[in-house]
Amino acid sequence: MGAHLDHHLAGDRLVDAARNALVHAGEQWTEMRADVFAALAALQKPASAYDIARNVSALRDKPVAPNSVYRILDLFVRTNLARRVESANAYVVNSHPGCRHDCIFLICDSCGQAMHLDDDVLTGALRQAAAAAGFAEVRPVVEIRGLCRECA
Template identity: 55%
Template sequence: MAHDHSHSHANCGRDVEALKAKARDALIAAGEQWTAMREAVFVELARYDSPVSAYQIADDLSQTRGKRVAPNSVYRILDVFVAKNLTVKIESANAFLANSHPGEEHDCVFLVCDTCGTASHVDSETVGQNLRDIASSQNFRADRPILEIRGKCSDCR
């Protein structure tokens, strides 16, 4: 039986340390290294409650560390995080969110507010399977269906 449930990506109430530990464990289990820089990028990302760009993360880390952190380095780390399901990418905004359940694969429907920039996602096996079926009917294998819905959140309506 398919299940649908919503996960807010607001960090209010989020235990960043517990999320970091889950992300570290998932990355190591996937055969990758958890370096100090990867940790710093993940922690910075987890502080945000809306999608954030690699440039913003690089700027924040540069200020925190007192030396310049190159956006290219942050992008490379975020690419690893996306590939290993520690982070999700909002393609239309070229921005990232910390995955609230690192390392778990799931199909996401993102609800992105064009006014305030917040994003939440709904894990929907039903929608994900429908998208896979559409792809399959075109002789295309969908590895990771992601659907983004742009509009206005309840606070901005």
Template identity: 65%
Template sequence: MSGHQHQSHQGERLVDAAKARLTETGEQWTGMREAVFEALASFDRPASAYDIAEAVSTAQGRRVAANSVYRILDLFVGANLAMRVESANAYVANSHPGCLHDCIFLICDQCGQAKHIDDDRLTEGVRAAAEKSGFAPTKPVIEVRGTCESCS
């Protein structure tokens, strides 16, 4: 995975890339899934299912339950459209859903921003250490807390 160019997307191109990726997995791109993805992508920080449910409810003028959003977010994580920030129980849209990498998040304790970086050498080392201990890793998630460049 390392050594390739990411094809990052924004705005409508990101929605189109997410739709293409989800349909590649055999899932349907429904109106509600699109609304949840667009709401998720509109946040400039990790968003909880409740944040997303509120945004979708406001946009649609009707109440959308957070548990429905959670199911869609689980689907998105499985299809690589979104990534879960475990320590915050929140999600970020994946700007390059066609690239599969383990998650490394740099999380700012001041402003709440979470930057996703890819370093396959690091995550391969984590996977190798787990395997050496007799553990079969499925998806390492590394979160580094601190202060971002803007807040320092």
């Protein structure tokens, strides 16, 4: 399978897919998790746990600790509901939670927007190279920085 940008969900369809994926993974879809997911999905660029905690606090009209948000975000990453942008220590919603691929992020240095694409050929080659070097349980992290179409 080569590069693709497909079947991205939004709105209620995204929330339904996320809830189903989390429940299928044996986890509960709680109000707090739903609020964190909604806050993350509403953002147009990668956000820190602090940004998300601030938004959820405003939504709930009471303080929400960033540590609680970090735990939920870790769960979302493990269950493929969110992706972590390593270089920014930030998170983005996975707009196709039922699909598992190693993510390649394209990050705009001007506006901060991040888009991702899946290229199983490229990430597969990285996995093979790492395995040949003796690494096990490889998780490729590929982030490309530059200017997006709008900022270029």
